[in-house]
Structures are given as structure tokens and as C-alpha cells.
Amino acid sequence: MIKTSSDSFARLGxxxxxxxxxxxxxxxxVGSQATVKGVSPRQLKEIxxxxxxxxxxxxxxxxxxxxxxxxxxxxxxxxxxRAILTDSGGFQVFSLSxxxxxxxxxxxxxxxxxxxxxxxxxxxxxxxxxxxxxxxMMALDICPSFQDTPEQVREATxxxxxxxxxxxxxxxxxxxxxxxxxxxxxNEEWRKESAGILASLDxxxxxxxxxxxxxxxEQTQKMIGLTVPYLPQSxxxxxMGVGSPEDILFGVEQGIDMFDSVLPTRVARNGGLYTSKxxxxxRNSRWKEAAQAIDPACHCYTCSRFSAAYLxxxxxxxxxxxxxxxxxxxxxxxxxFMLKVRANIAEGTFKAFKEDFLAGYRSSDEQVRIAQKQKWxxxxxxxxxxxxxxx
Numbered sequence: 001m002i003k004t005s006s007d008s009f010a011r012l013g014x015x016x017x018x019x020x021x022x023x024x025x026x027x028x029x030v031g032s033q034a035t036v037k038g039v040s041p042r043q044l045k046e047i048x049x050x051x052x053x054x055x056x057x058x059x060x061x062x063x064x065x066x067x068x069x070x071x072x073x074x075x076x077x078x079x080x081x082r083a084i085l086t087d088s089g090g091f092q093v094f095s096l097s098x099x100x101x102x103x104x105x106x107x108x109x110x111x112x113x114x115x116x117x118x119x120x121x122x123x124x125x126x127x128x129x130x131x132x133x134x135x136x137m138m139a140l141d142i143c144p145s146f147q148d149t150p151e152q153v154r155e156a157t158x159x160x161x162x163x164x165x166x167x168x169x170x171x172x173x174x175x176x177x178x179x180x181x182x183x184x185x186x187n188e189e190w191r192k193e194s195a196g197i198l199a200s201l202d203x204x205x206x207x208x209x210x211x212x213x214x215x216x217x218e219q220t221q222k223m224i225g226l227t228v229p230y231l232p233q234s235x236x237x238x239x240m241g242v243g244s245p246e247d248i249l250f251g252v253e254q255g256i257d258m259f260d261s262v263l264p265t266r267v268a269r270n271g272g273l274y275t276s277k278x279x280x281x282x283r284n285s286r287w288k289e290a291a292q293a294i295d296p297a298c299h300c301y302t303c304s305r306f307s308a309a310y311l312x313x314x315x316x317x318x319x320x321x322x323x324x325x326x327x328x329x330x331x332x333x334x335x336x337f338m339l340k341v342r343a344n345i346a347e348g349t350f351k352a353f354k355e356d357f358l359a360g361y362r363s364s365d366e367q368v369r370i371a372q373k374q375k376w377x378x379x380x381x382x383x384x385x386x387x388x389x390x391x
Contacts, residue, residue, distance in 0.1 A: 002234065006348035009228070009255040010341075015051075015236055017083040017135035018175050019075060022050045024236065024257040025341055027248065027334045028085060029265060033058045034068075034078040037265055038327035041080045046301070047328070047335050050082050051135075053260045056128050057089025061111050061118075065131040073133035085260070086134035087240075088125045090181075091143050091209075102142065104159065122166040130173050138207065139167040141181040146214045153185035161197050168201060177204040179238060185210060186219055188226055195230035206231050207238040208256075212247070221250055228255045245274070245337055246363050249354045252341055264334050268326035271315050274333040278362025282326070287312040300332030301325075 003012040013024040029036045029044070032055035036044060044052070054074060059065060068077045075081055093100055093109050100109035106121030122140045129137035140163050142156035160183045171178050180203040184190035198206060208227055211220045224239065231237055236257045242248065243261020251259060264274065271283040275295035280287075282294065290308035302311070302325040314322035344353035 003346070004255075005345045005350045007351040008253045010252045010345045010350045011255055011257070012342060012345050013236060013257050015083070015136075015257075017051075017177070019081060019083045019135055020050060022083050023342060025248075025252045025338060025345075026051060026258055027243065027338050028053045028258065028260040029331055029334075030055075030260055030262045031078070032262075033062070034074060036327075036331075038269065038323045039331070041078060043324075043328060044080075044331070045082070047332050049331065049335060051085060052080065052082075053085045053087060054078075054132070054134065055087050055089055055092065056125065056132065056137075057087075057092040059086075059132065060089065060128050061113055065128045069131040069133075073131075075133060083136070084132075084134045085136040085258075086129050086132055086138065088129065088138045088140040089120070090125070090138075090140050091241075093120060094143050102159075104162075106140075122163040123170040126167050126170040126178070130171070130176065134176060136177045136179060136205065139164045139178060139180050139203075141183060141209055143210050143213075144183065144185050146186075148185065150185075150187065153183075153187065154190065157183045157185070157190055157194055161194065164198060164201060164203075168203070179203055179205040179207050179236075181207045181209040181240070182227055182231075183210050184223075184227075186215065186223060188223075191223055191227045192230050195227050199230065199232055203235070205236040205238060205258075207240050209240050211239070212241045217247070220247075224251060224254050224256065243334070244364070245334075245361065246358060248337075249341070249357065252345075253350070253354060264330040265327050268330040269323045271322075271326065272330075273311075273326055274330050277360055279364065282308065282311045283315050284312075294329060295333070298329065298333060298336070300329050300336075302329040302332075 005011060015022040015024055028051050029049060030053045034054055036052060059068060068074055071077050074084055093107050096109060096112060100107050106119055108119045110117055125140035141160040144153045144156040164180045167178060180198040180201060182194045182198055184194040211223055228237060237255060238258035239251045239256045241261055242251060242259050243263040248259050271281050272279050273282050273294050276297045287308045292308060293303040294308050294311060295303055311325060344350040
């Protein structure tokens with residue numbers, strides 16, 4: 001069910017899953033290894049998070065899909081009775097370029113944990129996600145990097161289409177929605193073609209992949225704007241790996257329904273806290289004696305009980321509670337931000353809300369943002385080697 005805003009392409013939707021209805025647009029916190037780092041499932045429910053993302057790659061390698069299946073599936077394993085989307089693990093596999101080899105059948109890779117060799121095919125990606133029992137599962141795709149040649153991008157896109165068909169044929173469970181993933185790099189025609197081919201396969205939903213990988217923001221936005229019109233109006237649209245408020249606003253305005261990112265939880269563990277005026281670094285000395293809450297406009301558990309000075313002290317002392325309180329705040333901020341987004345779409349005032357929000361919100365410097373993203377990508381292999389600690 002979809003309701004479009006009267007002042008933009010922004011739209012309201014309801015994603016109905018076996019574990020509850022999720023109102024869209026929605027931001028999904030990332031819990032790659034069956035946990036959103038720093039917080040418990042109970043705390044997520046207290047915020048009223050309705051859907052999270054877990055990762056097939058990480059859970060396949062540890063503890064193993066068979067263990068999770070035998071223990072009742074992913075929902076029971078992690079005590080989460082709300083919706084779960086599982087990524088196929090394709091991005092993690094393809095980011096480990098020195099550990100994998102791709103052919104038409106699938107991708108051979110070595111575990112970042114123990115070096116053991118594995119072979120992931122589209123069929124196996126579906127079998128594993130069916131074993132997890134997630135509400136939404138993703139087709140196995142090939143995610144080209146921003147630095148890949150046009151020939152590499154073209155080959156990856158065409159193979160993604162063939163793998164998408166194989167994923168559909170491999171699906172055996174009717175209680176899980178399988179989403180296809182649009183690729184095409186930054187070639188306008190390839191993006192349109194990819195969206196059209198996947199739309200013809202009649203997936204229950206569609207994701208935009210291969211974006212927000214270190215490219216300038218205007219390029220990301222251009223690809224979103226030209227791709228969305230080629231996707232079915234009646235199906236959910238998911239922009240993968242995007243989690244900053246300003247990027248979400250642009251995506252919503254173009255008709256995107258679902259978002260996920262490690263950004264809010266990752267920056268929280270490093271002292272980066274969202275406020276209505278922009279992100280702050282609570283480690284900075286200016287907060288040492290600050291009696292006010294992190295964000296006086298916020299009523300989350302952290303802001304309603306603790307001063308900014310207390311959070312500053314916890315981070316300086318490297319106390320574990322710092323990471324929990326910061327993560328609770330950032331996830332609460334994102335949840336309430338999406339509540340406001342949906343309310344303004346319903347009232348036909350989304351465009352004005354977007355303009356007012358951005359006028360008072362200090363966005364990250366574009367060059368700094370790109371440099372940080374590229375550094376994150378360059379260190380991806382090292383982080384995976386450290387057991388995915390930055391997810």
C-alpha cells in the first residue's frame with residue numbers, strides 16, 4: 001500500500017511481513033552478526049525499531065547457518081520478534097578482492113576468520129537466507145567499485161541480472177520476500193537498463209546497489225534520480241548503505257522507501273552524536289562541563305537522564321557505558337527523524353520540512369565525507385580481518 005506526497009515523489013508505504021508491519025520510509029539499524037552493536041534487542045524495542053538488517057556472510061562463517069536454523073531461526077536466536085532483512089553477503093565477499101575469484105557459477109573466497117575456502121553461488125545465497133528465516137532476503141549481486149573500468153562494470157551488471165534470475169528460481173519459501181538489486185555503476189544507460197531488466201522479473205521489491213561507495217554526493221544523487229522512475233510504483237525501493245539524514249532526505253524525495261547504514265552506530269562508538277543542528281564530537285573539551293543534554297530537543301533515554309558532561313567523561317575514561325548511551329541516542333534520533341519524515345509526507349509538507357531541516361543542520365564537509373568513505377573502504381579488508389568489528 002502506497003500513498004504519494006502532494007509536494008514531491010516522497011511516499012508513505014506499509015511493508016507487511018510475517019513479523020509485523022513496517023511503515024516506510026524507514027531506516028534500518030545494522031546488526032551484521034545478529035546484534036546491533038552496543039544495544040540489546042529490548043532496548044531497540046523500547047525505541048520502537050521495527051526492522052533491522054543482518055548479514056548472511058558473517059552468519060554463514062560464524063556461528064554457521066545450520067546452528068541458527070537448529071536453534072529456531074534468526075529471530076529466535078537473537079530474541080527479535082520483529083522484521084529482519086538479510087543482505088546476501090555479496091558486498092562483503094566482493095570487497096575482499098585479494099581473497100576471492102568470480103566466475104559465472106559464483107564466487108570462491110577465503111574466510112577472513114580462518115582462511116578456509118568457500119564457494120558462494122546465487123542458489124546457496126538463497127538457501128542460507130532461507131535457513132536464517134529473515135522476512136526480506138536479497139539476491140546475490142556483484143557490486144563493482146567506484147574505480148572499476150567500464151568493461152568490469154558492464155560485466156558485473158550483466159552477471160548480476162543472470163544471478164538474479166537464478167536466485168528467483170532457487171527460492172522455495174513463500175513467507176520471505178526476495179529483493180533484486182539494481183547495478184550499473186555510474187553509467188546512466190546501464191542503470192536504466194538494469195532497473196528495467198530487474199523490474200521485468202517481478203521481484204517483490206528492489207534495491208539500488210553500488211552507490212555511496214566513495215563517489216561525490218552529486219553522482220550518487222544523479223543515479224538515484226534517473227533509476228527510480230524505471231522501478232515499479234507498487235513495489236518497495238531500498239537504497240543500500242545510506243544513513244546520513246541529508247542523504248535520506250534526498251532519497252525520500254525521489255521515492256525511496258528503505259535505508260540502512262552502519263553510520264549512526266559506528267560514529268556513536270567514536271563519540272559522534274547526532275543533534276538537530278548537526279553531528280557533534282562529544283570527546284571535544286567544550287563538553288567537559290556542559291550541564292545540558294546532548295540535544296535538548298531529544299527525549300531519548302540518554303538525553304532525558306544524562307548531561308553532555310557525563311557522556312564526555314565516559315568517553316574520556318573509555319567506559320563501556322559510553323558506547324551504549326551514544327548508540328541509544330543516535331538510533332533514537334534516526335527513529336524520530338523518520339517519524340517526522342513520514343508525518344510531513346502525510347501532511348503534504350515534506351518539501352518544506354526538508355528545506356527547514358537542512359537550513360538548520362550542519363552537514364559534513366563534502367571533501368571530508370568522501371575522504372572518510374574512501375578510507376573506510378580501503379580499510380574494509382583489515383576490518384573484516386578483525387572479525388568485522390566496525391560493522
